[in-house]
Amino acid sequence: MTTRIPVSVLGATGVVGQRFVARLAAHPWFELTHLAASERSAGRSYEEACTWRVPGSPAYAGLGRRAVVECTPESAFAPVVFSALDTAAAAELEPQFARAGAVVFSNASAFRMEEDVPLLVPEVNAEHLRLLDVQRARRGWRGAIVCNPNCTTAVLVSVLAPLERRFGVEAVLMASFQAASGAGYPGVPSLDVLGNVVPFIRGEEPKVEAETRKLLGRYESGAVAPAECVVSAHCQRVPVVDGHGEALSLRLRGAPSLEDVSRALREWRAEPQELGLPTAPQPALLLHSAEDRPQPRLDVDVGGGMAVHVGRLRACPVLGVKLFALGHNLERGAAGASVLNAELMYARGQLV
Numbered sequence: 001m002t003t004r005i006p007v008s009v010l011g012a013t014g015v016v017g018q019r020f021v022a023r024l025a026a027h028p029w030f031e032l033t034h035l036a037a038s039e040r041s042a043g044r045s046y047e048e049a050c051t052w053r054v055p056g057s058p059a060y061a062g063l064g065r066r067a068v069v070e071c072t073p074e075s076a077f078a079p080v081v082f083s084a085l086d087t088a089a090a091a092e093l094e095p096q097f098a099r100a101g102a103v104v105f106s107n108a109s110a111f112r113m114e115e116d117v118p119l120l121v122p123e124v125n126a127e128h129l130r131l132l133d134v135q136r137a138r139r140g141w142r143g144a145i146v147c148n149p150n151c152t153t154a155v156l157v158s159v160l161a162p163l164e165r166r167f168g169v170e171a172v173l174m175a176s177f178q179a180a181s182g183a184g185y186p187g188v189p190s191l192d193v194l195g196n197v198v199p200f201i202r203g204e205e206p207k208v209e210a211e212t213r214k215l216l217g218r219y220e221s222g223a224v225a226p227a228e229c230v231v232s233a234h235c236q237r238v239p240v241v242d243g244h245g246e247a248l249s250l251r252l253r254g255a256p257s258l259e260d261v262s263r264a265l266r267e268w269r270a271e272p273q274e275l276g277l278p279t280a281p282q283p284a285l286l287l288h289s290a291e292d293r294p295q296p297r298l299d300v301d302v303g304g305g306m307a308v309h310v311g312r313l314r315a316c317p318v319l320g321v322k323l324f325a326l327g328h329n330l331e332r333g334a335a336g337a338s339v340l341n342a343e344l345m346y347a348r349g350q351l352v
């Protein structure tokens with residue numbers, strides 16, 4: 001590819017926005033043209049406006065002197081827009097960009113459950129992109145909004161998709177161990193989270209339950225019918241920096257053996273891996289055999305934080321199968337997820 005596609009990042013100063021900037025500063029298909037944030041940051045240089053928190057990449061991705069602009073189509077338009085805005089700001093600003101002709105890849109919850117908005121994980125439900133025809137016809141936008149799910153949901157559905165495809169998922173019980181960075185920067189006060197577990201994350205459990213059913217649902221004649229499985233989520237904040245752990249108990253149709261479940265997870269290959277998309281991890285799911293893995297500190301950065309890990313697969317006396325899953329909340333659950341969504345659309349000729 002000789003000419004890269006211009007892209008903007010909205011909310012570029014936040015923890016998710018910084019991950020976008022780090023990824024896009026070196027992306028083979030996209031060229032980062034605008035860093036946008038609130039009016040508190042607009043007009044300042046990127047290094048003045050944000051506290052850089054991306055380990056292992058050059059400070060401010062080498063863009064420290066770049067001026068931050070306001071999140072308006074007049075100041076920050078590009079044909080492809082990555083949004084790491086807070087939900088209230090996203091609700092107001094993302095449609096302005098879509099109306100102006102941009103395809104907006106959003107991390108916020110504002111539009112995820114709208115009937116005509118694809119809630120996308122490319123390995124799980126690429127066919128839901130067909131909702132874009134409905135969205136454009138209904139809203140009259142030249143552009144579009146495509147959402148990625150909540151970070152906890154992203155890890156959960158990545159594990160459920162191969163099992164849904166091979167057997168059918170009937171019931172899911174999920175208890176999460178969610179990293180502090182899931183609350184943005186500076187996020188949860190250290191006095192609340194250090195040496196502690198906080199058994200409440202506002203709004204999280206209903207989001208995980210509803211988004212999972214939409215993602216596993218079937219596209220039929222212009223709409224997505226949610227999957228029929230029951231999902232119960234218990235969400236906890238724990239003193240981990242990056243990486244959401246999830247303890248799952250599952251009831252699968254036909255009560256398959258652990259060996260069959262293990263094979264379904266190991267053999268899982270999806271479109272992003274087959275297309276060799278730049279952000280797709282190879283493989284998408286990593287099955288651990290060590291009895292004490294996966295762990296956030298040891299495993300979460302594999303595949304640029306895009307791999308989803310599964311370990312401790314064993315029999316559950318209540319639902320049949322249990323396991324432990326792990327994924328990077330800021331990459332598989334946020335910035336990397338949006339970039340992968342854009343890559344999938346580009347590779348399919350649906351982006352520009």
Ligand SMILES: NC(=O)c1ccc[n+]([C@@H]2O[C@H](COP(=O)([O-])OP(=O)(O)OC[C@H]3O[C@@H](n4cnc5c(N)ncnc54)[C@H](OP(=O)(O)O)[C@@H]3O)[C@@H](O)[C@H]2O)c1
Pocket residue numbers: 010011012013014015016017036037038039040041042049071084085086087089090107108109149150151181182183184185329330333334
């Ligand atoms: N953290 C995660 O693990 C995670 C995972 C999945 C999804 N998400 C979602 O991603 C989004 C960003 O989360 P985050 O954790 O990166 O939050 P964050 O660190 O608090 O960053 C929020 C960003 O939004 C900007 N912003 C806030 N209000 C604005 C306004 N009125 N106009 C324009 N810009 C505004 C901020 O700019 P200033 O710096 O100028 O204030 C900042 O760049 C949220 O919707 C969140 O729910 C987060």
